[in-house]
Amino acid sequence: MTASTVKERKIGGLYVSGEELAFPLKHTDVQAKIDGNLSRVEVTQTFENPFTKTLEAVYIFPLPDEAAVDEMEIKIRDRVIKGNIKKREEAQQIYEKAKQEGQTAGLLEQERDNIFTQSLANILPGEEIQVTIRYSDSLKFAGGNYEFVFPMVVGPRYIPGTPLDSNVGGGTAPAPMTQNQDTDVVPDASRLNAPILPEEMRSRHNINVTVEIDAGVPVQKIESPSHKLKIEHLEEGCVQIQLSDDDTIPNKDLILRYQIAGENTQTTVLTQADERGGHFAIYLIPAIKYQSDEIIPKDIVFLVDTSGSQSGAPLQKCQELMRQFINGLNSHDTFSILDFSNTVRQLSQTPLTNTDSNRKKAIDYINTLCARGATEMLSGIRAAINVPTLEGRVRTVVLLTDGYIGNENQICAEVQQSLEPGNRLYSFGAGSSVNRLLINRVAEVGRGIPCIIRHDEPTEDVTEKFFRRINNPVLTDIEIIWEGKGEPPTLYPEKAPDLFAEQPLVLFGRKQDGIPGKLRISGTSVVGKRYEKTFNLKFDPEEGNSAVAQLWGRQRIKALTNEMFAYETKAGVEAVTETALTYQLLSPYTAFVAVSEEVRVNPDGETVSVQVPVEMPEGVSYEGVFGAEIVEERSRGLSMPTAMQAQTLGGLTARGSSPLSPQATHGGQSLSAIARSSFKRRSGANAFSRMADSPQITIIRATGLDEDAIARLNQHLQTLTLPSRTNGEMVFECVVQKGRLKRVMLDEEASTVKIAKIVDLIKRSLLKWRVPPSVTGTVTVTLSLQS
Structure with a gap:
C-alpha cells in the first residue's frame, strides 16, 4: 500500500469502544495579560490520542472577531515546532503532504473572523500534543468599564442556499440541507459546524482562564455576568483573575468587566516603530456632556x-x-x-x-x-x-x-x-x-x-x-487631519463614525515613513459647537508596544474584507494576503502550518480522523436547533451503544441523516420542501427556454481549462437567467479544490460589468459547476454578456 492509499476513517468525533467514550481534546488553557487598552492572549489546546491507531484531530473553535493572531506552535514531548505563516492553499498542501508521509503536522486556518479550525495529523496512540496560539486584541471601553471577552464555543450555524452536491443541472430537486453541506450561498458551510454533544453528556474537555491586569493603579468593580471568578490582588495595582473551579465547561463566552481607580482616562495614545513604519493607536473619549433634552422624532x-x-x-x-x-x-x-x-x-x-x-x-x-x-x-x-x-x-x-x-x-x-x-x-x-x-x-x-x-x-x-x-449622537461630522511632513498616515477606520454617549473613538494608524507630526481630530457636538483635539505623535523604535503594529495590520485586513462583503475581488484578496504575510497574521487567505522534521508514523498505516465534538451553548435549546424528533431519537440511541464497532454518536443513522451535526432546520422543520420549492421557482423560467431579453453568456477566454471543460462550463452557464439589458465583460479568477471552484473572485480591473447582483448570480452558478477531474490549481474565465 502506498502513502496515497492510506486507509482513513472519518468519524464525527464521539467514539464508542465498548463502554468507553473517547475525546481527543483534553484541555484548553488561556493566559491573558492586559496592559491598558491592549491584551496579549495565549491559548494552549492539549490533544491526546485515546485510540490504538494513528489520529488526525480537527477542532472548530472561536476567538474574538478582531483578534490579531500572529503565532502558532505545536509541542511534541519536549520539542516545540514553530508554525510558519503561508498562503492558505500552500499551507494546506504542506499539511497534506506531511500527513501522507507520516510526519506530525498542525494547520491553523481562519473560516470567519471569529471561527477557526485547528487540524493535527499523525498523533501516535496514547500521545499528547499541545497547540499554542497567541494573539493581540484591543479591549472594549464604554461607560467607564473595560471589557475583556473570550469566546469558548461556536454556536450551530444555519446555512441557506442550494446544496452544491445536488444535481441541479439534471432537473431534480436539491437534496435536504444539513448544516455541514456546502451551498451556493455558503460554499464553506462544511467548515463552520462541529458535531454537538448530545444533551446531558459532557466530554472531558474543560477550560482554565487566567487574566492578569496591570493598570498601574488599583483595579475595582471586577465582575463577570457569565462566570464565577477567583480574584487575587497583587502588588502595584495588578490583579489576577481565574475561573472558579466549578465553572470550567467551555459552553459560553467569558465576559469580564472592571474599572480603574480615579478619573477615567479620556485619551490614550500608543505607538510602535520598526522597519514597516511608525504605528499608533488612539483611544479618544470626548469630554462632551450628553444633552438629554435634544430629542428627534x-x-x-x-x-x-x-x-x-x-x-x-x-x-x-x-x-x-x-x-x-x-x-x-x-x-x-x-x-x-x-x-x-x-x-x-x-x-x-x-x-x-x-x-x-x-x-x-x-x-x-x-x-x-x-x-x-x-x-x-x-x-x-x-x-x-x-x-x-x-x-x-x-x-x-x-x-x-x-x-x-x-x-x-x-x-x-x-x-x-x-x-x-x-x-x-x-x-x-x-x-x-x-x-x-x-x-x-x-x-x-x-x-x-x-x-x-x-x-x-x-x-x-x-x-x-x-x-x-x-436620541442623539454626541459627536458628528468627525474629521481627521495630519499636520506634519511626509505622507499622511493610513488610518482605520478610514472614515470615523459618529460617536454616541460613553463611546470612544478608536483609531489605528501607520505612518510608513515614521516621520513625527500632529494629528488633529475635530467634530460637531450635539449642541452645534466645534470640538477639537490634537495629538503629537512620535515614533521611537526603543519604546512602544509591538501589539500596536499587529492590530493596525488586523484593522487593515478587516477594512479590506469589509469592502468584499458583496463579492471577493482579485485585488482585494491580494491586498489582504500581502498585509497578512507582512504582519504575520492569520486571515481568510493565510494559514499557519507546523511540521515535524522526522517521519513519526507508518505512512501506510490506518488513520482515524476525528472532528472534535463541542458543547451546545448555554441556554440554547436542543429541540430548537435539531427538532424534537431527532432529539428523541438520539436520546433512545444513547442507551444502546454498539460494542466493538467504530460507531459515532454523531454519525450516520439508518436513514442517512446526521443528527449531531445541526440540521439547517433550526427548529426541526425540514428544508427539503423549501429547497424544492425554491428550485422550482428558479428553474421555472429556464424550463423550456431562456427569457427573450436575458443576456447571452459566452466564454471568450479561459486559462486552466481544456476545450472539453470550456464546452461543459459554457453549457452549464446557459441555464442562468440574468437581468435584461446587461452588456460587457466579466473576468473571474477561481481556485479549484477537490473538484469544486472553492473561491470565485472578480477581477474588477479587467471587468466592465461589476453589478453586485449579477456578480452574485454568476458566482453562485460557477460554484455549482462540477469541475472535471483534470482541472486543478487556478482557473481564469472571461465571460461576454450580450443582450
Missing part, C-alpha cells in the same frame, strides 16, 4: 429573530428587551415590529404611532412570538429596510438575534448597499455565545452600535443606554 423598525435556535432563553430575552423598548419610546416616535424565521411576519403594514392602544397591540404581539424554523435573515433585513418611512423622520432598524447563520457577508452586503444614508441599524445579540462577528459588523456598516446581552442579564440598563444613544 424617530421611526424605529424592530426586527426579531424567531428561528429555532432562539427557542427558550434567547427569545425570552429578546421579548423582554422588546417590551421595554416599546414602553420607552418617546411620544412622537413611530414604530414597526417584524419577526422572521422561514418567512417574515409583521405587526402592521405601516408604522404605528406611539399610543396606548398601539403599545398594547405591540406587547400582545411580542408575547405571542414563538421560535421555530430556519434563520432566513436576509428576507427579514430586506423587509425591515423597506418598511415605508414617514416623512421627516430618521429610520432606525433594531435587530435582535443570536446571529447563528453562516452567510454573514450576505447580510452585511445587503445593509451596506440598501440602508439609506442617514438611517441606522443597531444590533442586539442575546445569549451566552452569540455570533459576535455578525452583531458587530452589521452594526458597523449600518452606522449604529452593537450590544451583547446574556440571556440571564438584567435588561433595564441596556434599554436605558439604547435610548440615550439613539
Whole structure:
C-alpha cells in the first residue's frame, strides 16, 4: 500500500469502544495579560490520542472577531515546532503532504473572523500534543468599564442556499440541507459546524482562564455576568483573575468587566516603530456632556429573530428587551415590529404611532412570538429596510438575534448597499455565545452600535443606554487631519463614525515613513459647537508596544474584507494576503502550518480522523436547533451503544441523516420542501427556454481549462437567467479544490460589468459547476454578456 492509499476513517468525533467514550481534546488553557487598552492572549489546546491507531484531530473553535493572531506552535514531548505563516492553499498542501508521509503536522486556518479550525495529523496512540496560539486584541471601553471577552464555543450555524452536491443541472430537486453541506450561498458551510454533544453528556474537555491586569493603579468593580471568578490582588495595582473551579465547561463566552481607580482616562495614545513604519493607536473619549433634552422624532423598525435556535432563553430575552423598548419610546416616535424565521411576519403594514392602544397591540404581539424554523435573515433585513418611512423622520432598524447563520457577508452586503444614508441599524445579540462577528459588523456598516446581552442579564440598563444613544449622537461630522511632513498616515477606520454617549473613538494608524507630526481630530457636538483635539505623535523604535503594529495590520485586513462583503475581488484578496504575510497574521487567505522534521508514523498505516465534538451553548435549546424528533431519537440511541464497532454518536443513522451535526432546520422543520420549492421557482423560467431579453453568456477566454471543460462550463452557464439589458465583460479568477471552484473572485480591473447582483448570480452558478477531474490549481474565465 502506498502513502496515497492510506486507509482513513472519518468519524464525527464521539467514539464508542465498548463502554468507553473517547475525546481527543483534553484541555484548553488561556493566559491573558492586559496592559491598558491592549491584551496579549495565549491559548494552549492539549490533544491526546485515546485510540490504538494513528489520529488526525480537527477542532472548530472561536476567538474574538478582531483578534490579531500572529503565532502558532505545536509541542511534541519536549520539542516545540514553530508554525510558519503561508498562503492558505500552500499551507494546506504542506499539511497534506506531511500527513501522507507520516510526519506530525498542525494547520491553523481562519473560516470567519471569529471561527477557526485547528487540524493535527499523525498523533501516535496514547500521545499528547499541545497547540499554542497567541494573539493581540484591543479591549472594549464604554461607560467607564473595560471589557475583556473570550469566546469558548461556536454556536450551530444555519446555512441557506442550494446544496452544491445536488444535481441541479439534471432537473431534480436539491437534496435536504444539513448544516455541514456546502451551498451556493455558503460554499464553506462544511467548515463552520462541529458535531454537538448530545444533551446531558459532557466530554472531558474543560477550560482554565487566567487574566492578569496591570493598570498601574488599583483595579475595582471586577465582575463577570457569565462566570464565577477567583480574584487575587497583587502588588502595584495588578490583579489576577481565574475561573472558579466549578465553572470550567467551555459552553459560553467569558465576559469580564472592571474599572480603574480615579478619573477615567479620556485619551490614550500608543505607538510602535520598526522597519514597516511608525504605528499608533488612539483611544479618544470626548469630554462632551450628553444633552438629554435634544430629542428627534424617530421611526424605529424592530426586527426579531424567531428561528429555532432562539427557542427558550434567547427569545425570552429578546421579548423582554422588546417590551421595554416599546414602553420607552418617546411620544412622537413611530414604530414597526417584524419577526422572521422561514418567512417574515409583521405587526402592521405601516408604522404605528406611539399610543396606548398601539403599545398594547405591540406587547400582545411580542408575547405571542414563538421560535421555530430556519434563520432566513436576509428576507427579514430586506423587509425591515423597506418598511415605508414617514416623512421627516430618521429610520432606525433594531435587530435582535443570536446571529447563528453562516452567510454573514450576505447580510452585511445587503445593509451596506440598501440602508439609506442617514438611517441606522443597531444590533442586539442575546445569549451566552452569540455570533459576535455578525452583531458587530452589521452594526458597523449600518452606522449604529452593537450590544451583547446574556440571556440571564438584567435588561433595564441596556434599554436605558439604547435610548440615550439613539436620541442623539454626541459627536458628528468627525474629521481627521495630519499636520506634519511626509505622507499622511493610513488610518482605520478610514472614515470615523459618529460617536454616541460613553463611546470612544478608536483609531489605528501607520505612518510608513515614521516621520513625527500632529494629528488633529475635530467634530460637531450635539449642541452645534466645534470640538477639537490634537495629538503629537512620535515614533521611537526603543519604546512602544509591538501589539500596536499587529492590530493596525488586523484593522487593515478587516477594512479590506469589509469592502468584499458583496463579492471577493482579485485585488482585494491580494491586498489582504500581502498585509497578512507582512504582519504575520492569520486571515481568510493565510494559514499557519507546523511540521515535524522526522517521519513519526507508518505512512501506510490506518488513520482515524476525528472532528472534535463541542458543547451546545448555554441556554440554547436542543429541540430548537435539531427538532424534537431527532432529539428523541438520539436520546433512545444513547442507551444502546454498539460494542466493538467504530460507531459515532454523531454519525450516520439508518436513514442517512446526521443528527449531531445541526440540521439547517433550526427548529426541526425540514428544508427539503423549501429547497424544492425554491428550485422550482428558479428553474421555472429556464424550463423550456431562456427569457427573450436575458443576456447571452459566452466564454471568450479561459486559462486552466481544456476545450472539453470550456464546452461543459459554457453549457452549464446557459441555464442562468440574468437581468435584461446587461452588456460587457466579466473576468473571474477561481481556485479549484477537490473538484469544486472553492473561491470565485472578480477581477474588477479587467471587468466592465461589476453589478453586485449579477456578480452574485454568476458566482453562485460557477460554484455549482462540477469541475472535471483534470482541472486543478487556478482557473481564469472571461465571460461576454450580450443582450
